[in-house]
Amino acid sequence: MTGGGGDFASGGGGRDPEEVNRLIELHTGITPDVPLHIAYYQYMRDLLLYQDFGISIYYGEPVFDILFRAMPWSIFVSVYGLLLGFAVTIILGAVMAFKEGGRFDKVMTVVIIVLDSIPYYVAAIVMLATLAFGLGWFPHGGRAYSDSVPGFNAYFMQGVLHHGTLPILSGMVVGFGSGALAMRANSIRVMGSDYLRVAELRGLKDSRISIRYIGRNAVLPLYTGFMIGLSSIFSSGVIMERIFTYPGIGWYTFDALMRQDYPLLMGAFIFFTVITVACILIADLTYGFIDPRASVENKESY
């Protein structure tokens, strides 16, 4: 028994409890004998004060380093996908509302219902099978060309884009879908309101009316959906990143789960939560800019 990180991974029964406890302490910074709430306090204290998430059992590296390196990739892919999906949703919905009842509207409604029925992982697998394996247009794993040097050089960035395209596209599918129908409906409802007639009578430019008057008011109800979408898109990263073998946080989460690498799993979980909370916080703080009415009014309590 030489002790040390590697041994723990090979695991197995018949181990000296003392030894196991020592390894737990080494990997997670928690003393195993103390009650649960004190262990929790110890874990959170290490985490907040020293950014000490413990040491990964499988990789033998500090969990924070592994996840911190993976985080930008996950954010890049997920947020890009969501924003792209949201933008397409808004534009499509607005155009459908503009051409209400026309052929474009009818065809797109059917297309959107079909797209909405496709789970993102199915979209991911189909894209992987056709675009990556079938046609060979995109690589089927990794984050950048293996022979590129990370940094501000064209080759590396091209590789990042090339590898990120499919995950971003499949993320778009998550943020896409019924949003366009909701946007269409909102736009139609806003189009019928009186202040738009007033705006027309005032002789305002069409672009101003469509963006400031219709667009802004129609987007508002979608905003809550966008915030919920933020949390779901990071969640879906676990399945998506596994399909594309894209080593972001989702991929490490799944990897840790399969290898029973609990320090890494706990760390990944906290990372996910922090990113999601940060995104929702940003969205919440910016909500006031989009909708000045969004102030919290105190309601009478029954």
Next chain:
Amino acid sequence: MATSDPNDNQADDIDVFNIVADSDPLTRKERLFRWIDLNIFTPYRIIRSDWRASFGIAMIIFLVFVGTVVIRFIPYPRVGDYPRYAPPFQSLAYPLGTDNGGRGILAQLVHATPDMLIIAFSGAVVAMSIGVVIGTVAGYKGGYWDEVLMGISDVVICIPGLPLIIVIVAIYPPTSPWLVGFILAIDNWPGLARALRSQVLTIREESYIEAGRAMGRNSGEILWDDVMPQLMPYITIRSAGAARGVIFQSVGLYFIGVLPQGGLNWGVMMNDAYNIGSAVSNPGLSGHWLYAPMFVLLLMSMGLILLSQGLDRIFNPRLRARHEKKASEKDEIEADL
């Protein structure tokens, strides 16, 4: 009148009642007919007049039919029944081909259906129950209750759902499909609770709710008798959506191999095709094994989406009134999605 005694007054009242009662009360038969017309024929007409609703409902009925009746006529697929990796459309015994063990794909799809329906059903029921209780109470009570309950659902929204479920499922692997739906509902209720709360916020200002409060009825009674009926259509519509969300996630989790792999399941089939059959890199060999369950999943989710749109048409009183006047305006339905 002022001098008359109370008895006289009462007699007048009785007269008034008599006059009202003069119009013939509906017989039981008439009432039955009205009820049938309102609750069966009108929805049926609405569904008939809209292909989306009829398609969605037909799809779901078909899946239930497959899961309950057709399943009795198709033998349970066993390893070695037929040749391995048979491509689709070769033989009537295995119309959709076979997998690596020679089990018919179609038989697997059919025998997986009941579990999928149970997962969708239990997930939708649990998610809706939690969402309804939290959403209505928060919206109606307001103030302190609102803040606490919405605080809880905000926390749950912030917890990344899928990783949480993956961890729960990895520690306590659920074998029963009922339990799978139950666990997946954890991630699905906060959105519903928020949506319901905003609905209740407008309902609570209505005069009849105010009247109920003035009469001293307690909050539970008001919520159950006055608020809930208003919300029922919305709840029914959203449950179809919740069922779809649960199905998406469960198949996804079976697909990446987190949920127990033993039984027959569309997600398990996809996982096996992906890993054992390497269907993605070699679609010629086992592509059918991967794409057949995907296609069925797609049909089910499309059915649920269209069903929820169809339910919207049936329940929405404004649309319903409009439907009787003019059927062509039905396109504005999305206004209330």
